[in-house]
Amino acid sequence: MKTALVPTGKLVKGIPLALDGAKIVAYAMKQMNPDVVPVYPITPQTEIVSAFSEYVANGEVDSEMINVESEHAAMSACIGASAAGARAQTATTSAGMAFMWEVLYVASGSRLPIVMHFVNRALSAPLNIHCDHSDSMGARDSGWIQLFGENVQEAYDNALQAIRIAEHPDVLLPIMHTQDGFVISHGIERAEVLPDEAVREFIGTYKPQYSLLDPKQPVTYGPVNLQDYYFEHKRQQVDGMEKALGVIPQVAEEYERLSGRHYGLLDPYRMDDAEFVIVIMGSAAGTARGVVAELRGKGIKAGLLKIRCYRPFPAKAVADALRGKKAVAVMDRAISFGAQGNPVFLDVSTVLNTYRLDTRAVDFVYGLGGRDVMPRHIHQAFQEILQVAETGETTPVVRYLGLRE
């Protein structure tokens, strides 16, 4: 287990590549060389596992791949492998994640630092293979750490940081890092990768505390917990999540010393003196950043708060970022049916309430099922919150962008 930070951080020269998000994640997996990789195909994730299969077929990795018969089995095999002290990684999206749902909780409850490379896609019905965040939202309460990436570079950088966060002895939780389906997974961009050696050094080696394979110390994994212990074990998971809030920036800092690229729990843009803020996750943050720059050009004090770490939710950091702002547009790419707003909005609203911030917020649902998010949609959101700030009126709290009604 790697506890100390690399002492002298030296910037290493990155290697520029033109890859899509899926291929760059496969590349990161190759560099991490996990011991066991159980996989199952599903669009638009398949590109990750087929690209990784090539590395395996060419003997470029030591990884043992398991071509399982379902995603449920993929996660189950990750659980077995991780409990056996191996580094286990898989990838999935949408229905695959839904099928895994039962065992996502087994992974986190057993404190197994599994890494899942995730692609965001809508859930059926109706069947749709394009991007939204409904699938990852289904796992938001499952005890997995969730990082959202914006582009190909972030998909790569998050993949490498994920393993360090998960395996940190204060955390020991499974982690998924996401990229938006097709938009990122199939969009070729220029991105820099680190040399293999630097990755190897950064991720270090993994020494599990408890392994099923230690013949000298047999262990029991996954016992029954009754009324007398279950609750305490759940509380310990909460503790791991809370500690992750400290570990994620630590790992990011170390990564920055290596790569020169900065990461935090949040990624603010022009927030310092902003009055009108858009809160967003995933690939649409790029579009929103452009709109913020444009609005700034027009003298409107717009700002953007991108959430990189969604679980654990960095409540204090969000409160600090939103304090004193006039109005917030929270962007949700998923619906929490029947709730008073959607996942990200509910989290942000809770922050506004708990920290007693006098900032108005409204929820914008956008981009479901891969619906394009255009700058004009972001402009519309800003226009609406300018009005919210002026009138103080937030009704309707949930609004829809780019929807025919």
Place this chain on the structure above:
Amino acid sequence: MALSLKELSKLDQTFAPGHRLCAGCAESIIVRQVLMAAGDPVVVANATGCLEVATSIYPFTSWRVSWIHSAFENAASTISGVETAYRSLVKQGKMEDVGMKFIVFGGDGATYDIGLQFLSGALERGHRFLYVCLNNEAYMNTGIQRSGSTPRGTWTTTSPVGEAIVGKREYPKDMTAIVAAHGIPYVAQAVPSQWRDLMTKVQKAIAANGPTFINVLSSCNRGWRHDTSQTIAVSKLATDTCVWAIYEIDHGVWKLNYKPKKKKPITEWFESQGRFSHLLRPENHALVEQLQEKVDKDWKALLEKCGEKT
């Protein structure tokens, strides 16, 4: 290891006493026989079910070998991960090859029904593990519900005996044949009453280089409705009435392991357990005849496959 009682009595028990299975439960008897025959070191994956809940109540464990429970249906996938981890770590020199063995215990619900796909996948992929089905012919942990293994005519809480329907309406699936169809090196059926046969089968399975499967009839006196002292007696009766045959398919070769001198009538089997008591009523005579015919037909087919005189 010689399978003599004298030798076996000297072995350290890796399945500890003090578990909370019911008195007379065959599962603990079978598990002990399997673990003694397999030898150390071993990793066990356990599907959700009676064995799992009764042996792992935190902070206690009955397992002196490494043991993992993940969920109901996925023990075969879980062991796939463990076994693959072992291969990977040994290959990379990250750990020594200590001759680790891998065993799954799953009930018939976990095996025949909800875990069928997971088991099939693991068999097809060829992981080196022994899957032991503790076949008590129903979902016992949840309180005696019918499974794909429950015999036709049996009373369970989801196939009750009513005015319109008399117990389970369907015949069980032939899971052993389904597993054998995967073409794996070793497949067998066994009973705890024939302990030497069962333990020999475990040794053969462990020695085979690939996935192996043993379907063990496992009496549950709560669900089968017999006295707790009768566990071994009913196991033996199952083989004497031929409702449960013990045989093996070793690298494709079928072999019968027990042939009663005189096959006992199925009514004796029904008389031994309360779950069948309704079948002894006169109005169910025709059904009993059908059930006897099915046993006879299956037995004859098995004898033929095993090259025995019919």
